[in-house]
Amino acid sequence: MWAMIVKEFRQVRRDRRTLAMMIVMPVLLLVVLGYAASFDVKTISVAVSGPQAQLLAHRLPSPFEVKTIAPGQSASWARNELRDGKAEMAVVTGSSRPQVLIDGSQLFSAKAALAALAGLAQRGTPLPVTPKVTVLYNPGLKTSVIMIPGLCGVVLVFVGTIITSLGVVRERQSGTLEQLAVMPLKPRDVFLGKIVPYFLVAAVDLAIVLTVGIAVFGVPFRGNLAVFGLGALLFLFVTLGIGVLISSVSQNQGQAIQLAVMTLLPQVLLSGLIFPLASIAAGVRWIAYFLPLTYFNEISRGVMLRAEPISALWQPFIFLALLGAIVVTGATLRFRGYLAPAAHERGPHRPSVEPSPAQA
């Protein structure tokens, strides 16, 4: 047994990356996730419309934070504010009984808003009469309704990043990548040929998850399928690129899995899928803005639950496209290096491939 223990320690010591992950990562993850793990909603963004909007806005106490006051606007404007994700709650004044609209797709904010409204009703301020409260998009405040759109993204991350990283590194490990390098294939063709099958598999997975979510869990799909598809396409673009990047820095499938999980875990925990983004401590919240799932969550929830139009989703689309451009460019460059390792490492020296051979 002693021989086995010594052998294992020697192997682990040589695998620096695994060793670093075993020692550093638990501490890092605990700190990051410790700050991220919070369901507490400290503020609820509010839009107020109608003739008494100004008056009411100044009387709404914490945790409500009035973002927009529009005395000239009506209930439809308020609904659009919620639909476009500009506010989590809207108050429409003007009638004898104010109308409160709550965005049910923001589950924890909605629950916090209902609790805060109940407290206000007990104290009788600032609303003299009990408002009519309507929860939009997820009236039953069901967790599955907000989780399924996000889980679509997790499925895409799983297939896009983990499976792709394995596929490419397997080619490297088995020595077939060198064979590809000498074949008359363009690096771009090899890159695309490598990721297109995973792309299609991921698309099928996405369709299955969506169908099951809608049919079994009753998740609504209220928006435009094309907008959702475009978001999924961009998101897949990023995740597949991350998969190829991971494979390009991994020596074997074990390392690729480790790195892929490292990218999956923060995406699941920091992207707003489980914990509301606003509840995550500012010290670690910035990480969320570098994670593609953060933006896909916004798109999928926005389109599926609130029928958010693409004009309101331009920000996540732009950020996803930017991330995609950076990651895929990096992945293509790394892949090019893979297929022409000598040229990549040594610079301009290239074998002469003139059709006229030298004389013996």
Next chain:
Amino acid sequence: MTETARADAGQVAWGATAVCVRYGRTVALADVSLSVPAGQVTAVVGGDGAGKSTLLRCLAGALAPDSGEITRPPKERTGYLPASSGIYPDLTVSENLDFRAQGYGMSRRVAMDRAAEYLDRAGLTQATDRLAGQLSGGMRQKLAVIAAMLHQPELIVLDEPTTGVDPVSRSGLWWLIASAAAEGCAVVLATTYLDEAERCASVLALDAGRALAAGTAEEIVAAMPGSLHAVARRPDGDAAAKAWRRAGRWRVWDPDRTADGDGDGDGRIQPDLADAVTVAALAREILAGQVHGGTS
């Protein structure tokens, strides 16, 4: 390859000229040249770490040298068998060949006809639907050689195609290799088996990244300095450094006596390629020892 090119095949050669390759501080190849004529099989021999694979990777286009020149056909007309075989273990024999044919832009019909012919010659027809990972070592190597020559390249580069292969499969592999050369292809292969190298039209022996000997097997043997003796026991003294065991006896190289006969009562023997290459390596060691002030 066009028919015209094939007709000219006997006069042309691909190859390397004064090639140097470094991996960090390690010199993998130092000023190595090699000519690979069309219609012939050229062997690169040497021990582990001699630089055989590095030279072949340069010839195949998988590695660019730090200096020197490589002359080879375009990728479309080069075939390569890397040391790792380059075969996908989770594809069947026919799927592997299909992928290779498509990669080289072959028409499906031509590829299928040619694959069927090669598989038949190699005795692999019954294995077309088997996963490559489930083939025996010899069968897998034969498949890898077929894959490298399927598109009928002008230059075939084979990195140790017969290493670890049983004698029967080796014979089958050599049949494939010789067929390619007979059809006008320039074939260069790395091998650790000097009996195989003796079959080749020309041989380059490498040692620690440097050319040790080059030419036909006969030329290398003829150029061996001194004479060779076979004795029953390992000699003592200085001669021990010039002795090695082979076929149950000790070969002793005497650099100061010329080989002026076929052998006589003092055990003098006619060297073969293996002996000549070993002597060349010993001579280099002795010379290096003298340069650094030592005695051999």
